[in-house]
Amino acid sequence: MVYGLTIGQAAAFAGVTVKTVRHYHRLGLVDEPERDSSGYRRYGSSDLLRIVQVRTLAGGGVPLAEIGDLLAADPERFSSALDDVERRLTERIEELIARRAVLHRLAAGDRLLLPERACAALDRLAELGFGARYVAIQQEALILARALVPEVFDSFLMQIERQLGDPEYVELLRRCQEAESWDPDDRRLDELAAALSAKLLANRELLSMPAEFRARPDAATRYGLINHHREHQAPAGARLNELLEANLRAAGVDIPHQ
Template sequence: MVYGLTIGQAAAFAGVTVKTVRHYHRLGLVDEPERDSSGYRRYGSSDMLRLVQARTLADAGVPLAEVGDLLDADPEQFVSALDDVERRLTDRIDELIARRAVLHRLAAGDRLLLPERACAALDRFAELGFGADYVAIQQEALILARALVPEVFDSFLSQLERQLGDPQYVELMKLCQEAESWDPDDPRLDEIASALAAKVLANRELLSLPAEFRARPDAATRYGLINHHREDQAPAAARLTELLEANLRAAGVDIPHQ
């Protein structure tokens, strides 16, 4: 009677493939049994025990490179090593949960790049009746602000939230949206710029730029990329921004020059 299992039988009994068994052999996790008189390798109970132990550890998330040491460890070392593996698995689970949360937000497109507070401000624009194109421009500006001037992003959001809560300012912003189609020399732009400056200066504390931002050698460039975003597509909007900045500088506000 022939005792022992063929590699195919051993793999089936252990719940793995023959390829996996051979891979375990190459890594030194399970020794290859000697060949019998007929030339076949026969797996005995000790071989099967080792194979099942290796598979169980691998299925539990233990890296194969560490399985061999675990199998050869004494009980105290085994428990300590498993604790370490559990900690790493927990970290990995947290990372995967965070990634899943990101995937759930992908339907929101570029909003993935913004915190919830900024997304709430964008939703408020839509609730107040601003058009989709205008909201898209505000969204792009927020993304740029977060990436290029992280030092002032929170104060920028605070100012925006306050503006959206001020009915008069909201009407001015809607007028700005309408003015994008005007001639850049339209005198009404001066009136809008003056009204906007007065509103902004009412909360002057939100206009101060942190020292770390002012110290940047490229501060003006960063500021310009945000505050003059898409102006090439709307000359009247560019003119309005120019007039607003002039009003603020005249009031002593430190606005970076391009």
């Protein structure tokens, strides 16, 4: 009678594949049994126990490179090593939970790139009746501002929040949205730019740029990428922005020149 299991039987009993058992052999985690008189390796109960131990530790998150030393350790060291593995698994679990939260937020598209406070301002724009395109442009500008001028972002967001709480400014924003369909030479743009600059200058402290931003050698480029975003799609809007910046500079506001 032939005693012992073939590698296929041992793998099946232990709940792994033959390839896995052979990998354990290559790593020195499980000794290869001697061949019998027929030339087959036969796995006994001690071999099967070792395969189950390695499989269990690996399944519990212990790196294969550490399992050999762990199985050879005394009980105290074994317990300490398992505590370390548990700590690493906990960190990994926390990382995976955070990634899952990110995936859930991906349903909101680019809003993943903005803090909740900025998203609330965008929602307020939509509630006030501004079109999806206008809100999308403001969202893109906020994303660019956060990435390109992080030292200005909080003050930029504070300015938006104050403006959305001012009915007069909201009405001016509505006219800005409407003005995108005007001819770039429409004289109403001059009137709108004058009204906007007057409203902004009433809270002049919100227009100041932090010293660390002004000291940037590429401050003008960064500012332009944000403040002139998508202007090529709305010539009248570009003209309005040009007039507004000219008015503010004339009033002494330090706006970067490109």
